Amino acid sequence: MQTTHTRAIARNPGIDLLRGLSILLVVLHHTGLRIPLKKSVLAEFLPARLLGALNYNGYEAVFIFFVISGFLITGNALRRWGSLDQIDMRAFYARRFARIVPCLLAIVATLSVMHLLGVGDYVINRDGQSLPRAIFAALGLHLNWYEGMTGYLPGGWDVLWSLSIEEVFYLGFPLVCLLTRRSWVLAPLLLAFALTLPWTRAALEANEIWQEKAYLPGMAAIATGVLGALLVAHWRAPRWAIHAFQWVGVCGLIAVFLFEGLLWPWLGEGCMLVLTFSALCLLIACDQRSLLGMTKLLPGFGWLRAWGRLSYEIYLIHMFVVFAVVRAYKAAGGDVAYGFLWYLPVLPLCWLLGAAMERWLSTPAERWLRGGSFPVPAYRDL
Known part of the structure; x- marks a missing residue:
């Protein structure tokens, strides 16, 4: 497959914004499970549906991350190698590893030390689980399966x-690309796989x-992103189509985040x-807006785009912040009516810890x- 246009994927503010929204929802979800907003005084002023949307869409946000990952991995592969059947497997795996x-x-080392020290919230004590087995699952690509079989860690x-x-997905992606070799073969397979998401979850x-964390539903979401990257590699959307993708995407996410309870019976x-x-519609709109130089930023959302740039690091470290703040909240009396105030330190602390990890660990290590001579790309895939 030869792409119509291949280009470097510079930082795209729209994609950063979507990533920022997703990681924010994850953090709010894990905080809300312990300090629910709907039980605070905010419930007297704000709709319960909005408070529920803020607290209980973390799982859905992870699936948005899956779509973004497939989109960016594929787009960057097309940029680097021109076509998916030309992927250098060794280089691809080396980049993912780094x-x-x-x-x-x-993170695994830190969690292990905290377990051995007996720190509350970090001790693995469920029947059938152990520290060595958790380490093996985390590093052996099957922690999701391990939890499905033994319970939550x-x-x-x-x-x-x-x-x-x-x-x-990263392990299999180059192999599938090299085996199918043509986008007209790969695209229908991806579409069919993407559409299996409801049935694989229902089954x-x-x-x-396991329903939440099985491989097939997550990979179906990733396949959706891959499909979108193949589309934008061959097609430049007119302005009217960009606006249509943008509004369909926004309305669809609002419908799921705010009105899933109403949609579910149907x-x-x-x-x-x-x-x-x-x-996917939003990713396509962001990509095509960038191509046409439509770079106007939404004012007031720079902080959320900053979260998007650190989404991987924040995702890994945010539970340390959540557990620490929740302990402080309980030590202070645990007044749920004003529990929303404890969200205020959670958010900046998550960003600061994520920024520290990015500056002092992830970027230097990568x-x-x-090899030191290769610059870390401005837009990393994850």
């Missing part, structure tokens, strides 16, 4: 489930944890398809693993 593994090793470990899905409803698991394809 980006993911240093931070992952640091402590929160710091639990967030690593999505990495198991992404890492298996796993007997095990709630669509059931199909709500997840609305979510993933709405995210640069060192890539």
